[in-house]
Amino acid sequence: MLSISQTIRVVILAVMLFPQCHEKQKLSEPLCLPFRLINDIIYVRIGINEIDSLNFIFDTGAGSTLIGLRTGDLLGLTNGKKSTNIGAAGSHPVQIFHGNSIAIGQETIDNISLIKNETELSSALLGERLDGIVGYDILSRFVVTIDYDRSLIELHDFGKYSADSSWHEIKFKKISNIPSISLAFTIDDKEYLGKFLVDSGADANMILGPSFVKDNGIMEEIHNSYSFNSRIGTSNAKTEVVITRISNMKMGKVDFRQVPLALILSNSGVFSLLNFDGILGNSILKRFNITFDYRKNRMFINPNKSIDEGFSVDCLGILFKKDKSDGKLIVQNTIKGSSAEKAGLIRGDTITSINNMDIKDLSSHELRILFRDDGSDITFEYLRSGQPYVVKMKLKALI
Structure with a gap:
């Protein structure tokens, strides 16, 4: 289903692969990767194997690199190892192909495992195919800065990067190769503390999972809300969603008020398997320029020109x-x-x-x-x- 006015795009890839030891790339100068921000999702162009200029979502919530069905066929990837991808709201079968490469400009990243979806990937790109989703395979090899002001991703050598002292540092833990941070927030004067995945592939502000909602009686605390059933994630699984607002949430030194919040009520997908409470989406992240340092499990944030933008919500229904x-x-x-x-x-x-x-x-x-x-x-x-x-x-x- 295409729920354009009610869409919540959440891309979490938790395919169970054998751990890979990624050698850090050596760069003499930072590598720049332009992007387009469409519906609060980051779209980049990269090469895979011998094919250039493919459309990919750059997603901090992607623990593996995913490609769509037709893109996999274009790359000649057929009859791979069968596995299961655990998405945001459910699971679905995939195929795994080892020993591939990603090209970013003149830089090549080798030893990449590609996860081939058995269906096409949905996209906000009019007339363009979405070829795949990439995250950890880049984030694990470089210090990565997402500069939303300039629509530019910068890749830095781990040994040469020096953090700007004016940026706010946040420590994170990795859950299935995805950064997780603690956030305090308030709903109708009641305070909560949750563990949130940092997911630039989520077209949302904040999302709470079903266990947190149930254990903390969130549904009894909210007063202004509406609900619907929607298909979310790469599995396209159907789930019940409630939309409401957070009274207050603080990230770094910035206080946000009246933030739209999605409550996922169906206990499936990664919400039922991984140890986290919710998702911090790109509708919040895009208000900061952000640097991720996966080697030291830290991120740096600096408010950008979008920090004071209002929070838009559906007005049609x-x-x-x-x-x-x-x-x-x-x-x-x-x-x-x-x-x-x-x-x-x-x-x-x-x-x-x-x-x-x-x-x-x-x-x-x-x-x-x-x-x-x-x-x-x-x-x-x-x-x-x-x-x-x-x-x-x-x-x-x-x-």
Whole structure:
């Protein structure tokens, strides 16, 4: 399902591989890797084996390097060792291929194990295929700085990097090759302390897992919320999600208030296997320039130009499914009390245009911006039982 207005993209890769001892790369100068930030996800172009310029998500929540089905076929990777990937909300079968290489500019990283998904990977890139997801295989070999201000990832030699003393240092522990930090936060005047995976592949602010939610009675503490079922992670598993807000959360020296929070209620995937309470997503991380030093288990953060941006939330209230044949959006459900429900949209309605723009020409990123514009007017053209209709509505934040 494509839930554009309610999407939570969480990419956690926890394929159980034999531990690999990665030799640190030697660089005379920092290596620069430009990126695009789309729907709060980092997209880079890297080479795999002999194929250049492939679209990858750069993801600190990726403990292994994942490739999509067609990309694996393009690389000639077939009949690999069968295994299981443990994703954010469930598991799914994969194949493992050892002895590959990653190319970043003129630098090559050898001895890479690739995890081939048995389906294609979903992407916010209009007209472009997402080839894969990479994280630990780069982070383990370099000191890595993600400069969101310049849309640039810098790779530094471990022996030559010197941290800027003005940046705030945070120690982390690694869980399945993913950094984990402790964060204190408040919900309706009640304080909590949790262990959060630092996941730049999560299109979210903060996420709490089902065990933490149940053990701490979170559902009894929240008052302003809405819920829906969504498919998340590389397994595309379906799970129940509740959206609410955190009153206060502090990261480094920065206090955030009224932060959107997702509660995952289905106890499956990595939430049922790994020892952590939640996920700190890229909608928070992008507000800092961040350096990761995996050798010393530390990260450095420095507020960037996005630090004071407001937190956008869904203002429409529709779960969509995309028709693969013509690109139109089919309404699967509407959120109770939302602008969409009040306007009369129902399951099965097929959206053909928004504000006189053909739906096929709009990327998920453009739709996200439209659907989060609180107070704006929006016009939908749609089909119901083959008959055309037009509806206008004013968008209002759901929380």
